[in-house]
Structure formats: C-alpha cells, structure tokens
Amino acid sequence: MNGFLKRLVVLLTALSLVAVPCMTCFAQDLAQDKDVIAGKMAGDALIVRPLGICATVIGGALFIVSLPFSALGGNTKPAYDYLLADPFNFTFNRPLGEF
Structure with a gap:
C-alpha cells in the first residue's frame, strides 16, 4: 500500500507539471477575450x-x-x-x- 501511494503521488506530480504550461497558455488566450x-x-x-x-x-x-x-x-x-x-x-x- 505504501508503494502504491508513492507511485500515485509521483504520477500526480508529473501530471501537474505537464498541465501547468498548458493552463498558462489557455489563461493568456482567455485574458485577451x-x-x-x-x-x-x-x-x-x-x-x-x-x-x-x-x-x-x-x-x-x-x-x-x-x-x-x-x-x-x-x-x-x-x-x-x-x-x-x-x-x-x-x-x-x-x-x-x-x-
């Protein structure tokens, strides 16, 4: 169970690092609306x-x-x-x- 929790945290961290640049691009487009x-x-x-x-x-x-x-x-x-x-x-x- 402890190994599963560590893998889940690593996966969520990696996904959030990938998602942040995409969200900032979207926010810049949204700011021009x-x-x-x-x-x-x-x-x-x-x-x-x-x-x-x-x-x-x-x-x-x-x-x-x-x-x-x-x-x-x-x-x-x-x-x-x-x-x-x-x-x-x-x-x-x-x-x-x-x-």
Whole structure:
C-alpha cells in the first residue's frame, strides 16, 4: 500500500507539471477575450472602486489621527504616502479594469 501511494503521488506530480504550461497558455488566450476584459471592468467599477474609496476615507482618518505622532517622528511624508496617497491613486488614477 505504501508503494502504491508513492507511485500515485509521483504520477500526480508529473501530471501537474505537464498541465501547468498548458493552463498558462489557455489563461493568456482567455485574458485577451473581450468578455473577460468587460467582466474585469465591471468588477472593478462595482466592487474594487467602492472599496478603494472606503480605503481612502479610512486611510485619511488614520493619517489625521497619526499626524501628531508622525510629525514628532519626522515621517509625515511616508505616512501620507502609505495611508492616503496610495489608496487615492489606486482608486482614481488608474484605468478601469487594470489592477
């Protein structure tokens, strides 16, 4: 039974190594499909952008709360970049459907 299990694991590993390049070729063809691009755009507009707006608002609030501490530490610019500018740019300054 132990030898059978080892052979099964080796066989499944070999099959998965053969299947991965085939799946990546299929995924590249699928990425060029207009329906998939439209789905990505719709998902971005309906789900990701509203979440980005929430992240921008929450990051802005956290930035305001942490502003006295970051000013004392001399790292106001990195705090601004990570908490407010990055979520804002992700939400408003990128093409629809590109993540």
